[in-house]
Amino acid sequence: MPIDLQLKDKVAIITGGSLGLGAESARQMAAEGTKLVLVSRKEDPLEPICDELTGAHNADILPVIADLTDPAAPDAIARQTVDKFGRIDILANCAGAAQGGIFWEIPDAVWEQAFALKFFATVRMMRAVIPAMRDQKSGRIVTIVGDTGKQPNPRLLPGSASNAALLAVIKGLADEAGPDGISVNAVNPGPTKTGRITTLFDNLSRDTGKSLAEIEADFTKDSPFKTMGDPVEVARIVVFLCSEAASNITGTSILTDGGRSRALA
Ligand SMILES: NC(=O)c1ccc[n+]([C@@H]2O[C@H](COP(=O)([O-])OP(=O)(O)OC[C@H]3O[C@@H](n4cnc5c(N)ncnc54)[C@H](OP(=O)(O)O)[C@@H]3O)[C@@H](O)[C@H]2O)c1
Numbered sequence: 352m353p354i355d356l357q358l359k360d361k362v363a364i365i366t367g368g369s370l371g372l373g374a375e376s377a378r379q380m381a382a383e384g385t386k387l388v389l390v391s392r393k394e395d396p397l398e399p400i401c402d403e404l405t406g407a408h409n410a411d412i413l414p415v416i417a418d419l420t421d422p423a424a425p426d427a428i429a430r431q432t433v434d435k436f437g438r439i440d441i442l443a444n445c446a447g448a449a450q451g452g453i454f455w456e457i458p459d460a461v462w463e464q465a466f467a468l469k470f471f472a473t474v475r476m477m478r479a480v481i482p483a484m485r486d487q488k489s490g491r492i493v494t495i496v497g498d499t500g501k502q503p504n505p506r507l508l509p510g511s512a513s514n515a516a517l518l519a520v521i522k523g524l525a526d527e528a529g530p531d532g533i534s535v536n537a538v539n540p541g542p543t544k545t546g547r548i549t550t551l552f553d554n555l556s557r558d559t560g561k562s563l564a565e566i567e568a569d570f571t572k573d574s575p576f577k578t579m580g581d582p583v584e585v586a587r588i589v590v591f592l593c594s595e596a597a598s599n600i601t602g603t604s605i606l607t608d609g610g611r612s613r614a615l616a
Pocket of ligand 1: 469
């Protein structure tokens with residue numbers, strides 16, 4: 352029997368749904384017939400992905416323009432979702448970005464920005480959707496965290512620290528929300544080819560004088576495959592964790608890093 356993900360007609364909020372890992376997750380959920388709420392700050396990349404998914408899958412999509420660092424945004428997004436679709440089955444937290452640098456050169460503002468988006472916006476989004484999920488006695492919350500939460504990168508400490516904090520919340524919240532049928536999990540990608548990483552590589556190349564090929568080789572040298580991840584590979588894990596196929600999985604994270612991690616599985 353093929354695996355039935357049972358995602359048809361489920362209602363999913365995907366933050367960061369316009370680009371990168373969020374957009375790829377949206378593509379795969381739309382193909383499964385999931386109704387989507389796609390969130391980003393800019394209309395530019397959000398409109399084309401909505402057009403693409405409506406054209407390809409006749410997807411039912413509510414695009415929401417919002418800055419998730421605004422503390423009021425998560426509640427408003429949850430309200431708009433319930434107003435439009437009547438329920439919230441899935442929250443996929445895919446928005447996020449954090450600047451790196453040398454520890455003693457990173458100003459407070461960079462730490463604050465990393466935590467404002469990656470940590471606080473994710474926490475607020477989780478808190479905003481839980482009432483609807485508790486009423487339904489079911490829900491799936493999946494957050495794209497990152498392998499640096501368990502293996503901090505010395506040049507990416509603001510992101511590494513917010514990732515570690517998120518893993519703690521995910522583990523604890525799984526205990527709290529589980530009795531209401533809500534699962535809470537993380538996906539931990541290693542370096543994966545999205546626009547964010549391309550920009551990071553451009554900056555590293557500018558700062559170090561290394562070529563882009565050398566930078567990519569540095570990032571992949573510890574991977575048995577010696578390759579960067581593809582967004583499709585991360586999105587598949589997001590979709591799996593959001594599906595009924597993951598019905599007995601909560602409070603954990605799945606690493607998709609091509610084997611870079613040295614921790615024992
Ligand atoms: N790519 C990787 O190698 C990698 C590895 C490990 C972990 N991750 C994590 O995966 C997540 C997604 O990364 P990505 O590579 O897909 O990034 P991306 O391609 O830059 O996409 C980021 C998405 O988040 C949205 N976003 C950014 N700031 C926002 C804000 N303040 N409010 C609302 N939306 C916002 C962006 O849209 P707007 O700019 O229009 O708002 C965009 O849709 C991040 O948390 C990242 O740390 C990525």
